[in-house]
Amino acid sequence: MPPAKAKLIEPIDATFEQVMKAVIGVQIANDPPQPLMIVDKSLQHLTGKVWCSDNVRFMNERIPAESISCIVTSPPYNLKNSTGNGMKAGTNSGKWAGNPLQNGYDSHGDNMPHAEYVKWQRECLTAMMRVLKNDGVIFYNHKWRVQNGLIQDRHDIIEGFPVRQIIIWKRAGGINFNEGYFLPTYEVIYMICKPNFKLSAGANKMTDVWEIPQVKGNEHPAPFPIELASKCIEASPGGVILDPFMGSGTTAIAASGHNREWIGIELSKKYCTLAESKISQYIGKAQIKP
Numbered sequence: 669m670p671p672a673k674a675k676l677i678e679p680i681d682a683t684f685e686q687v688m689k690a691v692i693g694v695q696i697a698n699d700p701p702q703p704l705m706i707v708d709k710s711l712q713h714l715t716g717k718v719w720c721s722d723n724v725r726f727m728n729e730r731i732p733a734e735s736i737s738c739i740v741t742s743p744p745y746n747l748k749n750s751t752g753n754g755m756k757a758g759t760n761s762g763k764w765a766g767n768p769l770q771n772g773y774d775s776h777g778d779n780m781p782h783a784e785y786v787k788w789q790r791e792c793l794t795a796m797m798r799v800l801k802n803d804g805v806i807f808y809n810h811k812w813r814v815q816n817g818l819i820q821d822r823h824d825i826i827e828g829f830p831v832r833q834i835i836i837w838k839r840a841g842g843i844n845f846n847e848g849y850f851l852p853t854y855e856v857i858y859m860i861c862k863p864n865f866k867l868s869a870g871a872n873k874m875t876d877v878w879e880i881p882q883v884k885g886n887e888h889p890a891p892f893p894i895e896l897a898s899k900c901i902e903a904s905p906g907g908v909i910l911d912p913f914m915g916s917g918t919t920a921i922a923a924s925g926h927n928r929e930w931i932g933i934e935l936s937k938k939y940c941t942l943a944e945s946k947i948s949q950y951i952g953k954a955q956i957k958p
């Protein structure tokens with residue numbers, strides 16, 4: 669008998685909706701939402717909501733210590749703080765032409781002095797470590813780049829945090845070619861683990877290179893694909909999922925696809941509203957909290 673045909677999605681042309689359906693495998697709009705497992709009563713008032721807030725403040729003030737099992741997140745990369753051919757607002761030539769991040773994020777310029785950015789990201793990771801259970805894991809997506817002839821591999825951010833492994837996310841390249849550069853096609857995911865973390869059964873068969881197409885058709889300027897969040901969640905054995913840089917709600921949608929509870933934090937009211945609409949479109953139970 670011939671093998672069953674795998675569901676294929678065209679990398680470059682896949683929209684957020686197509687990837688969602690292919691990865692989660694359900695069209696949630698007309699299906700009744702599945703009941704979520706209540707795993708931790710101390711978090712019940714926080715889960716299933718996008719909290720419109722500064723994430724460090726929210727984590728420190730509202731989330732109990734050692735209560736979260738898995739964090740899947742991608743911070744702003746500080747891309748507008750760039751040496752050389754940096755990303756300028758309105759650039760319509762070179763490798764940044766048409767990049768949706770030319771003007772930064774809605775409530776964040778993505779242009780901090782480097783030392784300040786590193787300090788901020790270390791504060792974010794410290795707050796994440798505080799709320800993480802002793803068997804919990806953080807999947808921290810970032811991007812390496814060369815600045816002033818030196819590799820900026822983000823070691824200054826993650827130094828001292830218990831990084832156990834680095835996963836390569838092989839994504840499709842952008843559409844803007846530059847004659848001085850090979851087309852960049854990867855980002856990294858730092859897997860930062862508390863001491864008792866173990867992968868869920870069978871997850872160690874995933875390799876450390878994940879080939880996942882980027883998403884098109886999302887109003888947010890820098891979403892990660894639902895499949896990326898989905899793989900991280902699948903690799904963690906259970907418990908509540910947190911994304912402190914929630915953006916358009918991708919992690920929440922992936923979490924619900926795995927019947928896992930989630931908490932989202934996002935600074936921009938505009939993106940909170942976007943996340944709410946995407947999440948309720950697919951799941952029907954998102955709430956924004958000011």
Ligand SMILES: C[S@@+](CC[C@H](N)C(=O)[O-])C[C@H]1O[C@@H](n2cnc3c(N)ncnc32)[C@H](O)[C@@H]1O
Nearest residue numbers: 722723743744776891892913915916918934935
């Ligand atoms: C790379 S995007 C995350 C995109 C998200 N993974 C998705 O799939 O849509 C980073 C997000 O962090 C948000 N952000 C920036 N500073 C923040 C802060 N202090 N607290 C919470 N969110 C913040 C930005 O508004 C932006 O939406």
